[in-house]
Amino acid sequence: MILSRSRVLRALTAGAATLAVGLVPVLPAGADPGGGADGPTATARARVAADVLMSSYEPVKAWFPSSWWNSAVALQTVGDYMQRTGDRRYLWHLDNTFEKDKGVFPAGYLSGDPLLGNFTSRAIDDSEWWALTWIQAYDLTKNRKYLDMAVTIAKYVEDYWDDTCGGGVWWDAERTYKNAVTNGLWIRLTAELHNRIPADRHWLGRAQQGWKWLTGSGLINADGLVNDGLTTSTCKSNNETVWTYNQGLAIGSGLELWRATRDPRLLTTVRRLADAAVRAGGLAPNGILTESCEAPGKSCDDNQKQFKGIFQRYWMDLTDTTHDRRYLAFQARQAASVWDNRDAAGRLGLRWSGGEPNVVDWRTQASALSALIADVPARPPVRSLSATMTPAQPVVMASSASATKVKLTARLQATAPAGQRITADVRASAPAGWTVTPRRASVTLRPKGNAVPAQAEVALEVTIPAGTADGRYPVTVKATSGPLLAFTTQAEILVARSVDFDTGTAAELPWLHDAGGSQSNGVQNRFADGNAYFVYRFPFPSGTTSASTTLTLDNEYVVEASGDGRQWTTVARETRHIHDSSNKAAHTIDLTPHLGPDKAAYVRISDSFPEEGWGGRLYHLSATYAG
Known part of the structure; x- marks a missing residue:
């Protein structure tokens, strides 16, 4: 569930990208749009990026650490990758998550909210993301259990549609907000169910009802852009931020409903939404999809890091459906920019156009992966x-x-x-x-x-x-x-002959030996909650006789040192229950007793009270040596 996601940022800065709006030339299926990578190369790039993403999957809890709805979207992206390329190596991960996480869980185990079973919670949009993930799994495997789970979730969500503001699904169980994301998801979900369940009429009716409400609610503004939600007291658009995923979901929901009905008016609206996204003043300044929180002086939270990938998933659906050269060219440009701005480890950043700071984590990886998947031809090359x-x-x-x-x-x-x-x-x-x-x-x-x-x-x-x-x-x-x-x-x-870096920056990454499920939410921020940890390796020169490291950290930390990365000695521990950073301080630790035969030293940071979820957080690290 995304809390206050629309209520703290200003409207998207006007962009400069312009695409002509007019008659749509249609290409034969599989035709080269011009400008994309060739099929084998696009497939190879997507494979490299998918492997990087899946290195962050945590198989015990069966998710991507610390984010519930984001994990659903990341797994659906992996499903998109497998469906698009034919690679099936990650089917096990989908089933592992399904079987391990379909039960009831207390708050904090897999989400901030209690999970009610069958991937439902008080966050109605979170539940819908999981339903779409299981439909993707059904499409890949034809195992009915996945489709049945999606139906179960849809029935749960259905109870949160009412007549307030003329209809629409509530965002939360407390019925405080009706917004674009929850209702875009509802239309896509119900239309997908109809298109997979023989002789269905119920879900088709729900999809049509949802589309009529969405397009008549005022959420789509005069420029064809989708605002975030309604002001409940007036049932008018709040005119707040146009997030890319809301625009993408509106496009994707219209396309799926069009497949169900073949009503040409749906495609007319979809094209209007698509053209609005990429024209001047839309969502792609300089031709590259950009979130408003990427503007100088702002930062994107963990939810917003994944929005553009959702847009790109449904843009791929748009190009597959229309074969419009303009849409294909835009799609190819996103993939090229994402790939050109990767780091040496194949990690894909928040800013698809590059620039610093370009935050990198599994969420940004999943998001940008969708751009690379879209560049793979609908009929992928075998070689x-x-x-x-x-x-x-x-x-x-x-x-x-x-x-x-x-x-x-x-x-x-x-x-x-x-x-x-x-x-x-x-x-x-x-x-x-x-x-x-x-x-x-x-x-x-x-x-x-x-x-x-x-x-x-x-x-x-x-x-x-x-x-x-x-x-x-x-x-x-x-x-x-x-x-x-x-x-x-x-x-x-x-x-390098010196070690000195802030966490959460590109300067940290070469020293980060094992991320261990840790998270980084930006500059000067890496933390390890629960059973997570992170390890740095310092390969000091062969003549080193002494070494030390200084760590600025807080909250409930354990610091261990090792000479081989296997045998560990605790060198610092916070024994108090501290959740407010009040113990933030620099600690200097002698690494000399922990130098290995090759003079390498390892430092591991973890959580001193793993059951609480307030583990050690590191801001800055430096190391010195002599010899």
Whole structure:
């Protein structure tokens, strides 16, 4: 549930992007819109990004940590990815979540609200997100249990439609607010149910009723943009922020209802909503989808980080339905900008147009992944090739007297029809004066279709010359197979002789050895609640004789140190129950007793009272060494 999401930010700043509005040219299905990545490349990019997202999935609680409705949207995005590409590796994760999380849970276990069973809660929109996720799972598997769950949730939501303001579903069980998101979801959900249940009339009637109410409620303003909600006392639009997901849901709900009825008036409204989103003054200044909270001096909360991906999901539905070149070109531009602004580890940020600070977490990853999925052709290519590097951002605290060696692994994934082999030529390059061994290798992969990509690895050793200046250095691998398959990836090696960073920034990431389910809500903020933790690794030079670290942290923390990342010693602990940051302070810890044989040291931060959910929060870290 999104609390006060529309009541604190001003209206979206007018943008400069302009798309002509007029007659819609229709392309044949599968035609190249011009400007998007080729099919194999688009598929490979989506696969790399999906794998990064799923590295944050927590299998015990079966969600993405600390966000309930966001987890539903992320899982639906993974379902979109599997449906679009044919990759089926993550079906288990959908079923794991379904089976583990369909019960009743107290407040705080998986959500701020108590969960009432069957993925319902007092947050009506949260319940609807889960219903759409299970319809996606049904589409993938044809397992009726998922569709039955969606029906159960829809029946729960149905009880929150009443005649206040002429109709509409309430946002919450307390019936305090009627808004665009809850009702856009309601129309999409009921229309999807109708389109999957033979001889249904009930859900179709609900969808049509919802659409009539939404389009007549005043929520769609004179510019064709969807405001957030109604002022309950007057039943008039509150004229508050046009969030991208509200616009996307209005488009998506109209499209699904059109599939149910083939009423051409629905597509006319959908096109009006789409054109409004991308014309000047809409939601895409300079042609790139942008949330109003991305403006200078503002910040997007954890909910808002995911809004643009929801818009992009339903924009993909729009391009699949209309094949409009203008809409396809916009879609391709989003994907290209998202990909061009990823970091070395393949992480996708909040700001699709780039720029700093560009917050990165699993929510931003899921959101931007939707843009990459949309760029994959509706009929995906069977053959594809991708490559990634591990570790993607290694740190070297190089010695001035001798060369330093770093081991990397190039990981290749490929799909092709069973019986076809993909032989990939792998070429590695490093900065001038460095050496990388081998510079060239040949790898043969034997795919068996799209469902589980074939994998192969190439071990690389990089030698960094003595005296290399501090900085970030790329090691590049390009994998090619014939004239049609090619993919380039990089590792970014950080050479550093000092450690000093704020958490929640790009400067932190190379040192972050294991995120461990921790969260970061922005600059100077990384925290570990419950059973979560986070680990930093400091590879001090070989001649190091002493080292220490200074941590600025608060709340209920445990700090442990290790020389190998396996055997841990507690070096600091907050024994009081503190939830208000009143103990925020800098703590200097001697790492000398914890240096490993290779002079590396590890620091782990976790929660001293995991049952409370107010774990250790770190703001700043520095480390020094001598030798």
